[in-house]
Amino acid sequence: MKYSIKTAVAAGLALIAAALVVSGAAAPARRAIGAAAVNATRHLNANSEPGTWMSAGRTYDEQRYSPLTLINQSNVKNLSLAWYGDIDTTNAQESTPVIVDGALYVTTNWSIVKAYNAKTGEKLWEYDPKVDRVATGPIACCGTVNRGVAVWNGKVYVAALDGRLIALDGRTGAVKWSVQTTDPTQPFTITGVPRIVRGKVIIGNAGAEYTVRGYIGAYDAETGRQLWRFYTVPSNPNDPNNKDPEILKRYASTWKGEWWKYGGGATAWDTILYDPKSNLVYFGTGNGLSWSQDIRSPGGGDNLFVSSIIALNPDTGEYKWHYQETPGDEWDYDNTNPLMVADIVVKGRMRHVLMQAPKTGFYYIWDAKTGELLSAEKFAPANWASSIDIGNGRPVENPAARYGVGRPALVYPAALGAHNWHPMSFSPRTNLVYIPVTENAAAYQSADPATFKINPRGYNTGQSNSAAGALFNEPGAPPRQGPSYLQAWNPTTGKEAWRVPNAVFGASGTMVTASDIVFSGNQAGEFVAYDARNGTKLWSTPVQARVQAAPATYTIDGEQYVAILAGGGAGPPTGVSRTSATSANNARILVFKLGGTAKLPTQPFAAAAVPAGGLNPPPNTATNEQVIDGENAYGKNCFTCHGQAAVGGGSGPDLRYSPLLRDLAGWKNVVLGGAKATNGMPSFRASLTDDEATSIQAYVIRRANDEKDVQAGRAGGRGGRGG
Numbered sequence: 089m090k091y092s093i094k095t096a097v098a099a100g101l102a103l104i105a106a107a108l109v110v111s112g113a114a115a116p117a118r119r120a121i122g123a124a125a126v127n128a129t130r131h132l133n134a135n136s137e138p139g140t141w142m143s144a145g146r147t148y149d150e151q152r153y154s155p156l157t158l159i160n161q162s163n164v165k166n167l168s169l170a171w172y173g174d175i176d177t178t179n180a181q182e183s184t185p186v187i188v189d190g191a192l193y194v195t196t197n198w199s200i201v202k203a204y205n206a207k208t209g210e211k212l213w214e215y216d217p218k219v220d221r222v223a224t225g226p227i228a229c230c231g232t233v234n235r236g237v238a239v240w241n242g243k244v245y246v247a248a249l250d251g252r253l254i255a256l257d258g259r260t261g262a263v264k265w266s267v268q269t270t271d272p273t274q275p276f277t278i279t280g281v282p283r284i285v286r287g288k289v290i291i292g293n294a295g296a297e298y299t300v301r302g303y304i305g306a307y308d309a310e311t312g313r314q315l316w317r318f319y320t321v322p323s324n325p326n327d328p329n330n331k332d333p334e335i336l337k338r339y340a341s342t343w344k345g346e347w348w349k350y351g352g353g354a355t356a357w358d359t360i361l362y363d364p365k366s367n368l369v370y371f372g373t374g375n376g377l378s379w380s381q382d383i384r385s386p387g388g389g390d391n392l393f394v395s396s397i398i399a400l401n402p403d404t405g406e407y408k409w410h411y412q413e414t415p416g417d418e419w420d421y422d423n424t425n426p427l428m429v430a431d432i433v434v435k436g437r438m439r440h441v442l443m444q445a446p447k448t449g450f451y452y453i454w455d456a457k458t459g460e461l462l463s464a465e466k467f468a469p470a471n472w473a474s475s476i477d478i479g480n481g482r483p484v485e486n487p488a489a490r491y492g493v494g495r496p497a498l499v500y501p502a503a504l505g506a507h508n509w510h511p512m513s514f515s516p517r518t519n520l521v522y523i524p525v526t527e528n529a530a531a532y533q534s535a536d537p538a539t540f541k542i543n544p545r546g547y548n549t550g551q552s553n554s555a556a557g558a559l560f561n562e563p564g565a566p567p568r569q570g571p572s573y574l575q576a577w578n579p580t581t582g583k584e585a586w587r588v589p590n591a592v593f594g595a596s597g598t599m600v601t602a603s604d605i606v607f608s609g610n611q612a613g614e615f616v617a618y619d620a621r622n623g624t625k626l627w628s629t630p631v632q633a634r635v636q637a638a639p640a641t642y643t644i645d646g647e648q649y650v651a652i653l654a655g656g657g658a659g660p661p662t663g664v665s666r667t668s669a670t671s672a673n674n675a676r677i678l679v680f681k682l683g684g685t686a687k688l689p690t691q692p693f694a695a696a697a698v699p700a701g702g703l704n705p706p707p708n709t710a711t712n713e714q715v716i717d718g719e720n721a722y723g724k725n726c727f728t729c730h731g732q733a734a735v736g737g738g739s740g741p742d743l744r745y746s747p748l749l750r751d752l753a754g755w756k757n758v759v760l761g762g763a764k765a766t767n768g769m770p771s772f773r774a775s776l777t778d779d780e781a782t783s784i785q786a787y788v789i790r791r792a793n794d795e796k797d798v799q800a801g802r803a804g805g806r807g808g809r810g811g
């Protein structure tokens with residue numbers, strides 16, 4: 089324990105204050121708006137304060153289940169807007185609001201925090217950490233997004249895209265302290281939510297494609313002082329100054345070659361969960377650098393702790409157990425997807441479990457204390473492995489999914505994953521987990537290690553996908569983008585209970601309440617309430633934007649509110665009419681209640697972001713070779729934000745609709761010149777040549793014409809490349 093006497097006294101006083109509040113439980117003391125008076129007792133007992141949403145996952149178990157029932161199956165149809173706040177960006181929104189002591193806190197792009205009066209919507213304050221957008225944008229793989237704040241002892245914590253961890257005053261937004269948690273000369277970014285565990289703030293970082301060595305760290309919540317750090321990749325075992333803990337030294341043998349030169353990746357970019365019952369903090373790690381093992385660890389090996397779940401002692405950062413979902417991962421199967429803890433029946437016995445529905449398509453259930461794998465059933469189609477061997481905990485891999493140099497493989501799920509960061513929820517009443525599922529496939533092929541050069545500020549997947557794309561033209565090949573749906577999954581039976589298909593491809597976070605209502609948005613621009621028992625649509629409303637983030641619910645003065653941060657990629661929903669009111673992308677915090685009387689403007693303010701001409705590419709004139717070059721460069725640099733195979737759906741707009749397809753100079757001005765760098769579109773001057781920028785445009789023009797064919801009912805459009 090590294091508490092100072094001063095913090096111990098403060099914590100003691102806070103405990104007494106909490107005890108006083110609990111003794112008057114019927115009418116809890118009304119704290120000043122923005123007091124953010126969260127302490128250990130309150131955090132541990134968050135479930136007994138149904139009216140608050142105290143942390144991103146609401147409670148430590150992160151089930152995103154609310155005991156509130158004021159909004160129920162019969163009156164939910166009367167839900168309407170109570171208030172809204174405009175978010176001044178058209179970029180993707182990923183933050184779950186946190187609502188405590190009368191204030192609602194959300195984060196938006198560039199790690200900006202906004203605080204509102206949760207009842208009236210009055211803006212209390214806003215804090216902009218002023219991230220250097222031009223320098224940081226190009227190393228943010230998947231958008232300049234942020235997933236939310238943590239709250240503790242009067243303070244609100246945000247992790248900024250540039251690696252700072254910042255504590256703000258809950259009432260004013262004034263900076264209390266700020267620490268740099270990463271080496272600013274290295275290409276680290278942070279998009280995740282800090283978690284508060286026993287007076288410590290815990291946060292990881294991102295950048296596994298950009299030559300970093302992943303780690304997670306704990307910082308004193310009062311001062312920001314670093315208390316411990318746990319690295320996820322061994323450093324050079326032959327270095328006499330190697331300071332790795334024993335556990336990392338042991339696993340250095342699971343690597344080959346000189347991985348440490350480029351860090352190795354395995355970043356902890358999203359999920360972190362604390363289980364008070366086990367007194368363990370769990371987190372997931374991402375892919376290794378590069379994806380291709382031929383480059384990362386020639387000759388194979390498990391490459392620990394790439395793509396793993398790790399359990400640590402929260403006080404010391406000491407290793408307790410790990411489980412690696414994809415040993416020797418080559419498909420970008422991060423394990424950073426949301427974790428949750430629950431008490432459920434598995435194989436006839438009530439167990440205290442840790443669960444995850446990650447990118448791999450398998451639903452994993454572990455004993456929370458020991459990490460023993462209890463179950464791993466497929467919740468979505470997956471061809472990389474047929475099953476998981478519960479006995480030894482290893483996947484039964486499909487050998488054909490392992491690719492190499494000149495040896496492509498068509499694999500599903502692809503890098504987007506069957507389920508990515510979008511929060512899932514669990515209802516102990518229905519015993520169902522509500523998962524936003526996306527089916528997708530990709531062709532992988534290793535770049536040649538003999539000629540491949542790691543770009544230290546660029547996006548390195550170690551792929552040479554161009555020729556591999558031909559696999560999609562073979563009979564029986566799955567589509568690059570399959571269906572997406574809201575799935576109700578029964579973790580006890582390992583079976584789907586029901587699903588609701590999405591009209592427009594994509595994923596949106598979920599929340600479930602004790603009235604058996606699942607709330608979730610969709611990429612067609614709606615916010616929806618479903619019957620948690622069978623998926624029946626109970627209510628929906630257009631929100632003038634795609635929705636990716638997860639909702640939260642709370643009460644004030646006897647009324648229940650439901651909040652959602654709307655806003656998808658920079659574009660309007662794909663496939664929806666681009667001139668209708670629902671098709672703009674107005675990033676907003678929207679708060680609903682029964683009989684709310686607020687109205688959204690009829691003229692969506694982001695309408696200017698909607699390309700006036702719709703799908704209007706110039707004719708294909710480029711050679712197949714140029715299109716293939718463009719596809720290759722697109723696959724290396726652009727797909728994370730603009731969508732796999734340029735079909736949109738990420739944090740950037742659908743480029744097939746860009747008017748710049750008819751304006752090569754304007755295109756280069758954006759792609760190389762950084763004309764939109766402050767909007768989250770990085771300059772690729774450092775990693776692309778002029779010719780490559782031109783080839784990417786040729787490739788996108790080809791994809792736009794493919795789409796035109798599809799929309800006109802003509803054949804083609806599926807291959808995604810010349811031929």
Ligand code: HEC
Binds near residue numbers: 231658769776
């Ligand atoms: C980190 C995320 C990200 C990556 C990676 C990225 N983009 Fe973007 N891009 C964006 C965002 C966000 C916008 C919208 C900016 C705005 O709203 O002005 C955008 C806009 C654009 C536009 C302008 C479209 C228009 O019609 O105005 C072009 C062209 C573009 N990107 C091309 C590319 C190319 C080519 C690549 C790969 C070399 C790429 N982008 C990689 C995020 C990204």
